[in-house]
Amino acid sequence: MPFPALLFMLKHFIQNVISISRNGKKTPQPSIYYNFPRRFLFTSQKFKPIAFYSIVALTETRVATLRNVLEKELSALGVVGRIYIAPEQGIGGINCQMAVPIEKLDTVKSYFDGFKNDFGQIEYNEGIEDTSSPNFSKLRVLVKNNLVSIRQHVTTQDLAVQPHHLTPEDWHSQLSQKNEDLFLLDMRNQYEYHFGHFKHAIKMDVDTFRDGIQLLDELVANRPKGDDIYMYCTGGIRCSVAGTYLKKKGYENVKMLKGGITAYGHYIKENQEKPSLFKGKNFTFDGRRGEPITNDVLTQCYHCGSSCDHVTNCVNNKCHLLFVQCETCKSKMKHTCSDHCHNVLKGIEEYKLDYDYHRQVAKAW
Ligand SMILES: [Zn+2]
Ligand SMILES: [Zn+2]
Known part of the structure; x- marks a missing residue:
C-alpha cells in the first residue's frame, strides 16, 4: 500500500476511535469505520441481532434493484449481516439476518417501513442478547433462486396456504397440555437439535433442509390426515415451507411456532415463572453460534468429552x-x-x- 494511503487510513482510523471514546453516542463515519475488521477496534459499540423473513412475490427486476439499494443504504447505517432475496418463480421474498448498531435500531426499522409494498408488514425477531462482536465484517445482500434450498419445485404462490402459526404463548400451553402425546418435529438439521431442543421433539436426522423435506414423507406416512402435527425451527422460515408442503399433501392440522425458537426464548425470558419446554441453546448461523434459552449444556467437547457448548x-x-x-x-x-x-x-x-x-x-x- 502506498505510504500516503496508509497515512490517510491511519488518520481516519484514529479520528474515529477517538470520537467513539469521547462520546459514546456519536456515530462514526460508516464508510471507513464499518469496513475495518471489528476485532481491531477497541470500542464498546453494541449491536442488536435482528432477523425477519417475508415470503412475497417479487419480480426479477425488483429483486435486482432491491439488492443494490438495500446493500448500499443499510451499509451506510452501519448494519452488518446477510440478506437473501429471491424472485417469485421460486420461494421468493426476503430473509434477513442482521446485526444493527443499537442506536440505529429504530432508524433501520423505519427504513424497512418504506418497503411495505415489497415485503408487507415485517415482524422482527430480535436476538435475546446484544453483542459487541457480531462477526459479520460487512453486509452482504445476495440474490438466490429460493430463500431456502429445496429439491421440489415450489413457487411463492404455492406458499400462500400457510400452516397455522401459533404464538409462543399458545405453543407453550398446547405443548404443556399434550405432554408426551404429541407429534412434534424439529425441522432443523441434526446438529442444531443436539445443542438444544423441545421436550419430546423428533430429531430430523439430516444435515440439510433439502434432506429434511424428503424425510418428512417417511415420518408422516402412517399418520391420519387429521392429526395435529407440530413443527418448529430457528426463526420460522423452514416451517413456513415444510408446513405448506404437508398441507398440500392433505395434512390439515399443521401447526408451527411463530417466530421459531428465537421468539419462544423471548417469551420464556419475559415469563420466568413458566418452565421452559426448550432445553439448551438455540443454534444460530451467525457469529454467536447460538444463544442460550436455558443453562442446560447438552453437548460435549469434541476432544476430551467434557460438558461444553462452545x-x-x-x-x-x-x-x-x-x-x-x-x-x-x-x-x-x-x-x-x-x-x-x-x-x-x-x-x-x-x-x-x-x-x-x-x-x-x-x-x-
Ligand atoms: Zn481442522
Ligand atoms: Zn476439551
Whole structure:
C-alpha cells in the first residue's frame, strides 16, 4: 500500500476511535469505520441481532434493484449481516439476518417501513442478547433462486396456504397440555437439535433442509390426515415451507411456532415463572453460534468429552470445521480440530482431506 494511503487510513482510523471514546453516542463515519475488521477496534459499540423473513412475490427486476439499494443504504447505517432475496418463480421474498448498531435500531426499522409494498408488514425477531462482536465484517445482500434450498419445485404462490402459526404463548400451553402425546418435529438439521431442543421433539436426522423435506414423507406416512402435527425451527422460515408442503399433501392440522425458537426464548425470558419446554441453546448461523434459552449444556467437547457448548471454527482455513471445544483443549490444540490440522499450520504436513459439507459441525454428543 502506498505510504500516503496508509497515512490517510491511519488518520481516519484514529479520528474515529477517538470520537467513539469521547462520546459514546456519536456515530462514526460508516464508510471507513464499518469496513475495518471489528476485532481491531477497541470500542464498546453494541449491536442488536435482528432477523425477519417475508415470503412475497417479487419480480426479477425488483429483486435486482432491491439488492443494490438495500446493500448500499443499510451499509451506510452501519448494519452488518446477510440478506437473501429471491424472485417469485421460486420461494421468493426476503430473509434477513442482521446485526444493527443499537442506536440505529429504530432508524433501520423505519427504513424497512418504506418497503411495505415489497415485503408487507415485517415482524422482527430480535436476538435475546446484544453483542459487541457480531462477526459479520460487512453486509452482504445476495440474490438466490429460493430463500431456502429445496429439491421440489415450489413457487411463492404455492406458499400462500400457510400452516397455522401459533404464538409462543399458545405453543407453550398446547405443548404443556399434550405432554408426551404429541407429534412434534424439529425441522432443523441434526446438529442444531443436539445443542438444544423441545421436550419430546423428533430429531430430523439430516444435515440439510433439502434432506429434511424428503424425510418428512417417511415420518408422516402412517399418520391420519387429521392429526395435529407440530413443527418448529430457528426463526420460522423452514416451517413456513415444510408446513405448506404437508398441507398440500392433505395434512390439515399443521401447526408451527411463530417466530421459531428465537421468539419462544423471548417469551420464556419475559415469563420466568413458566418452565421452559426448550432445553439448551438455540443454534444460530451467525457469529454467536447460538444463544442460550436455558443453562442446560447438552453437548460435549469434541476432544476430551467434557460438558461444553462452545462452538468454534478450526483455524486451518482449508478445514474450517465447526466443532465444540473447551478452553483447555482450545489452547492445547491451538484452535485446531485435530493433530493433522495443527501440523498443517506448523507447515510439517500437507492438508489431506477434502472439504466436506457434512462435516460442518463435528459430532459432539
Ligand atoms: Zn476439551
Ligand atoms: Zn481442522
